[in-house]
Amino acid sequence: MISAKNISKKFGGKQVLFSISFDVNKGEILGFLGPNAAGKTTAMRILTCFLLPNEGTATVAGFDILEQSIDVRRNIGYMPESPPIYPEMSVQSYLEFVAWIKGIKMKDIPKRIDAVMEKTSITHVRDRICGRLSKGYRQRVGLAQALIHNPPVLILDEPTSGLDPKQIIEVRELIKGLAGEHTVIVSTHILPEVKLTCERVIIINNGWIVAQGTPENLTQKIKGKERLQLEIGGPGEEVKNALRNVPGVANVQIEIHELDGCFKYIVETEVKADIKKNLARIIADNKWDLYEMRTLGMTLEEIFMRYTTGETFTEKEA
Ligand SMILES: Nc1ncnc2c1ncn2[C@@H]1O[C@H](COP(=O)(O)OP(=O)(O)OP(=O)(O)O)[C@@H](O)[C@H]1O
Ligand SMILES: [Mg+2]
Numbered sequence: 001m002i003s004a005k006n007i008s009k010k011f012g013g014k015q016v017l018f019s020i021s022f023d024v025n026k027g028e029i030l031g032f033l034g035p036n037a038a039g040k041t042t043a044m045r046i047l048t049c050f051l052l053p054n055e056g057t058a059t060v061a062g063f064d065i066l067e068q069s070i071d072v073r074r075n076i077g078y079m080p081e082s083p084p085i086y087p088e089m090s091v092q093s094y095l096e097f098v099a100w101i102k103g104i105k106m107k108d109i110p111k112r113i114d115a116v117m118e119k120t121s122i123t124h125v126r127d128r129i130c131g132r133l134s135k136g137y138r139q140r141v142g143l144a145q146a147l148i149h150n151p152p153v154l155i156l157d158e159p160t161s162g163l164d165p166k167q168i169i170e171v172r173e174l175i176k177g178l179a180g181e182h183t184v185i186v187s188t189h190i191l192p193e194v195k196l197t198c199e200r201v202i203i204i205n206n207g208w209i210v211a212q213g214t215p216e217n218l219t220q221k222i223k224g225k226e227r228l229q230l231e232i233g234g235p236g237e238e239v240k241n242a243l244r245n246v247p248g249v250a251n252v253q254i255e256i257h258e259l260d261g262c263f264k265y266i267v268e269t270e271v272k273a274d275i276k277k278n279l280a281r282i283i284a285d286n287k288w289d290l291y292e293m294r295t296l297g298m299t300l301e302e303i304f305m306r307y308t309t310g311e312t313f314t315e316k317e318a
Contacts, residue, residue, distance in 0.1 A: 001026040001153060001183040002047065006056035009042055009207075016042050017207045019056065024200075026152075027180045031198030032187040035308050038204040040187040041081060044155050047185070048078045061152050074103075077151040081158055083142025087131025091122060091141055094130050095148060102149040116144040119174065136167040143174070154178060156186045160193065172197050191304055203307050210307040218303045226269045227296040229255075230279065233262040234288030242282050243267055248275040262291065 002024040009017040017039045024030045032040040045051040047058055049069040058065045061075035086094055092113065099109045117123040120140040125133060130141060139159060146154055159175065160168045175197050178184050188194060194201050195215045203211040203218075211218060232239050236254055244252045248269050255264040269275055276293060283290045 001028075002030075002058065002060050002185070004043075004047065004056070004058040007043065007046055007053045007058060008055040009039075009046060009051065010054050015207060017046075017053070020204070020207075020209050021056075022202055022209065022212065024183055024185060026183055028200060029175065029179045029184045029186065029198050031194040031201040032185060032204060033189065033191070033194050033201050033304065034187075034204035035189055037206075038308075039207040040204055041157055043204070044078070044157050044185065044187060047072075048076050048155055049073055050078075074149070075151055075153055077146035077149065077154045079142045079146040079154075079156045079159055081161070083138050084145070085130040085138060085141055087129070089130050090127055091117075091130060091133070092126040094141065095144060098145045099148050104149055112148055112150070116147045119147060119177075120144045121170065135162045136164060139163060139167075139171070143171070152182060154182050154184045156184065158187055158189075160188070160190070168193075203304065205308040211303065228267045228269070228276070228279070229292065229294050229296050230265045230267060230283075230290070231262060231292035232265060232283055232288050232290055233260075234283075234286065235261075236263045239263065239283075239286075239288060240265065242286060243279060246275055246278050246282055248278075262289070266296070 004023075005021050006019045007017055007021070008015065008019050016037075020039075020043060022030075032043065034040050042051065046053050047060060047065065049065050049072050052066070060072045063071040063075065065072050086097075089097065095113045095116070096109060099112055100106075104112055114123075117126060120143050122137065122140050122144060125137055128137075130138065133141065139162065143156070143159060146156065156175065160171050163171060172193065175184060175186060179199070186197065198215065200214055201212065201218060202209055230243075240252050240254055243249060243265060249267055250270040251268040253266045255266055267275075267279065279293065280290060
């Protein structure tokens with residue numbers, strides 16, 4: 001549904017996107033995750049034909065952003081970082097205006113307005129003046145204008161920023177409800193949000209795509225270190241030292257001190273070595289009791305920090 005190929009963007013002499021390529025399948029929700037100034041908004045503005053790339057191109061719903069920008073815009077609903085509302089208009093008249101601009105037939109406009117108002121829970125503020133709405137409601141009106149022509153593709157730039165916790169949950173649910181029927185790209189720097197709403201995530205940093213995959217894939221071990229959690233009945237420090245001496249173990253931490261002589265240990269390995277067998281043997285040889293041994297995935301926070309701090313590196317190198 002969306003296919004971006006080698007998109008690069010420079011502002012003046014400063015390059016802010018470095019040959020980014022990605023695909024989004026029909027009905028999928030893709031998250032753009034990255035710190036401030038990563039290039040998320042720039043990538044979205046290119047896909048929505050508000051900016052031209054310096055290199056590369058993309059197709060949206062089968063149309064090329066460079067050659068068929070009118071068709072691309074028809075097929076996209078875009079919610080920019082600051083919703084493009086007219087402060088002096090009422091919600092109703094603003095949406096009528098947007099519907100008209102987007103070429104919806106006059107006779108269909110009331111029906112579409114009712115539908116998007118219901119979807120974004122703004123029916124009760126339809127006669128209010130846009131400029132006097134709270135930020136959360138303005139965001140919802142922004143979402144309503146993106147949905148009004150029922151586009152197959154939605155590009156939502158930080159749709160939950162500035163909302164209160166209840167509104168965040170509502171907007172997340174709304175976005176999740178769009179999956180299947182609509183293809184969605186949503187940007188955020190909130191990690192749990194990605195896990196809750198997106199099927200796939202692209203992590204962008206300094207204009208590079210540094211990782212992509214499902215939140216589950218990304219939270220599993222990526223390379224190198226692996227972490228294991230063990231629960232062992234035995235003398236804490238002695239067990240810890242024995243585990244530490246197993247070849248391939250980089251670090252051992254005692255997590256929780258239990259009262260009945262059973263401790264929890266987090267073992268970090270140096271390389272992707274399968275050390276479980278050797279850990280189990282040491283425990284058995286010492287006649288300690290092994291209650292649990294399992295691999296721990298990395299948290300999204302760890303993945304994010306890992307990919308967005310330090311020097312820039314591309315996905316291939318990761
Ligand atoms: N019109 C512009 N002119 C010059 N530089 C720009 C322009 N728009 C964006 N930039 C620069 O491009 C870089 C990427 O900005 P962008 O807005 O895409 O980041 P972002 O990932 O959306 O960040 P945020 O999370 O803060 O919204 C930044 O360094 C920004 O200053
Ligand atoms: Mg942005």
